[in-house]
Amino acid sequence: MKNEADIQFQLGILRRDGYHAAAGIIESLQGKVSRKAEMDYLKEFARQGCFDEELSRDQLRCLWTAYCLHHGLDADTSGYDNDLLELWDVVAEEEAETADWSDHDSFENYMCRYLV
Incomplete structure (x- = not known):
């Protein structure tokens, strides 16, 4: 990865x-975390995570909310639904049932609370 001085020199x-437009775009992309x-x-x-604990469940929801805001994902859109399903697949492997969710639908309802 190039250091900051190299990037500024190239800009x-x-x-x-x-x-100027290309330089502006490159500058705006600096510091952003990729979606992947x-x-x-x-x-x-x-x-x-240990999702028996409410704090861990809340942290996951807040991280998901930030992810959606960073990448412009709106609830109930294909990009949102696909990414949430991808996350659900991992969650379901580890702990498919908690006090806040027991299946994909309840997980989806839980995760979108701060987005709708």
């Missing part, structure tokens, strides 16, 4: 050569 070249990386984090959190 300066783009600006100097008249590619964030989903991988969510899955690992689900694998390691």
Whole structure:
């Protein structure tokens, strides 16, 4: 991965050569976490979580909410539903039933609370 000085140098070249829009796009992308990386984090959190505890369930829901906001996912859209199903598959392997969910539908209702 390139260091910050290299990135700034390359952005300066783009600006100097008249590619201001490209430089702006690159700058706006800096510091953003990729959708895949964030989903991988969510899955690992689900694998390691103990969802018998309310705090862990709440943390998962808050992480999911942040993920949806970061990536512009609205509840009950195909992207949202596909990603939630992907997360559910991991959760179901570890702990399919808790006080807040017992199947995919109840998991979906639980997870979208702060998004609708």
